[in-house]
Amino acid sequence: MSDLLAHLNPPQRAAVTLPAQHALILAGAGSGKTRVLTTRIAWLISSGQVAPPGILAVTFTNKAAKEMLTRLAAMLPISTRGMWVGTFHGLCNRLLRAHYQDAGLPAQFQILDLADQLSVIKRLLKSLGVDDERYPPRDVMHFINAHKEQGVRAAQAEAYDQYTSRRVELYAAYEAQCQREGVVDFAELLLRAYELLQRNEPLCRHYQARFRHILVDEFQDTNRLQYAWLKLLAGHGSVIPEGTGACLFAVGDDDQSIYAFRGADIGNMHDLQREFHLSEVIRLEQNYRSHGNILDAANALIQQNRSRLGKQLWTEAGAGEAIRVFTGWSDVDEARFIVSEVSALVGDGMARDQIALLYRSNAQSRVLEHELFTRGVPYRVHGGLRFFDRQEIRHALAYLRLIANPDDDTAFARVVNFPPRGIGSRTVELLAEAARQANSSLYRAALGLPGKPGSSAARFLDLVDRLRVQAPARPLAELVDLVIEQSGLRAHYLNDKEGRERLDNLNELINAAITFLGEEGEQENEEQDSDGGGPLAAFLAHASLEAGEHQAGDGQEAVQLMTVHAAKGLEFDTVFITGLEHGLFPHENAVRAGEGLEEERRLMYVAVTRARRRLYLTHAQRRMLHGQTHECQPSLFLDELPAALLRRIEWRTAGSGARASGAGAEHGTWQEVRKAGGLRIGQNVHHARFGAGVVVSLQGSGADGRAQVNFDKHGMKWLHLATAGLALV
């Protein structure tokens, strides 16, 4: 056991060996958060304080849950069996499957992802004849989800004006519709599980007696409902029998809270302290990731935020390199600099996957990708289409869903005419109308319709029927194969020119089914409760809850491109934070909202703390946005970093000795015009707004000519010679 604690620093050890009590651990970036969490569990178990079934560990992502299990398996001599480790959604799904009747759900209930949910809402609005201009489906969906995340049902929702009142009605209709179809959306998964425990006292007592330690990762990202769920399970706020209820061990970092827009509420951190009477908070501030300069920059930046619990990262590593700042003349210029820098780093032996290019919004990847592609640098963009989101996979899953639950209208509508079998929109409309009148699902309405035997509609119903009859006798993978074959999907994609890849994906789905069953059997389960609905329902839930890797890395070691949000939790030797311009990062939409700027700053903080050794901050003076070129001001975050930590990078400039690679082709161009406008490199100039500076490079000629000037006070700028009014000094 002492081995467990051997490599921990004092605060980490204090957190791990805390007596059985509620606790909040404020874990800074790179401070060994996951390690503390897993070691705590291992310590609790190996010191005999709790048996594995007494542990409930909650994360937000499947990746984090998996990582926790892997590390635990390495630490503990005994099996992790019996522990509940998973995402909020995964665990709630488990609860609902085990107690589906008490929760008022069919055994085969399906889980709607965001796209499915939107599709349900669209159909609902249509059937109710709602003007979707006034009530855009996306807004309605957001309205519904926001309420559910607050734990508010339609019946309790406040309708303070007529418009809202209508949306509450739609929320109620949506609830009814989902109930009729036997489907639950993501938020419903949590709300149902919460209500299940809240209303069923014996059941709640059972779990309160079982779980003695609840550990939560990324606590700052919890929404109100998730916090309420945790409190309920921990037995907080109600009188419960002696020896039951759990200790809540929450690990989080308020400075890395970047998901307020989807309901995360940092207020939960304050409430946790208050409601659980936490006298002290353990702070993990020693950072094992980054060099000193990077941490100093991060600290200085985040200090500008007013509402913080307070924390200061430090390291035993040296100061390291200065933070490099580059100002591009344009977004393209910025990208060229970055890629040239990347090439140089790779040339010096740095692994490409240790270089990350971060941006605030996805659209920004375009220019970077173009440049990387042109220069032949392998790269990988995170955040693309996920496996279970692919069209062909969704089609196949829809058939499987129909087999499991014929009332699933979303699934029905998706495949009723795919592959095309002559069931047009007219037929579907009639069907929808019949279903609405009979208050039944599309499938049942279709059964009731006076369809001619042999009609395409009847053949479709036969197909689903036939598959459903065969389903129970078949192993899951075989069933998937059967569905792909008999539905005509395989034949359809065989005739398709881009179908090759889609067929590969469908075959991959069969593999996924095999893998899934393997893993399923390996873990769980001495408990009977975990499958309500058999392997098919479990597989479908898996498909909804774990959307799969974004794309299998093609093996080739590649430069990593992603949004700052997607980078949270990751680390790289070298990080480029790009597009550091006002309006872009911080994003203008965020700045307008009340606390928006602070969240943007936290986002910047997350970005900065991703870097181990080298950090580049880049921005452009003009950028193409929505088809128009915009003049861009540097991000205010650049000004919030101590100048002493920064070093401006000059690129393709005379005599600077900066990376000259890539300048070859353009070298001649600017050499010819270096005398443009009477300016020369090294010329001292004065600008009305920026003051004194030195010309470091010249480009273009005539009305197009521009000069890069390093201003004493304002750093590097590109200026139009025609308009800048530079005075020679």
Next chain:
DNA sequence: ACAGCGTTAGTTTTT
């Protein structure tokens, strides 16, 4: 049933 056209919007996202 589907191609082709016009319109419109355009942060961040896991489950």
Next chain:
DNA sequence: CTAACGCTGT
């Protein structure tokens, strides 16, 4: 500037 969506015409 795009991409995505919805509508119209064949």
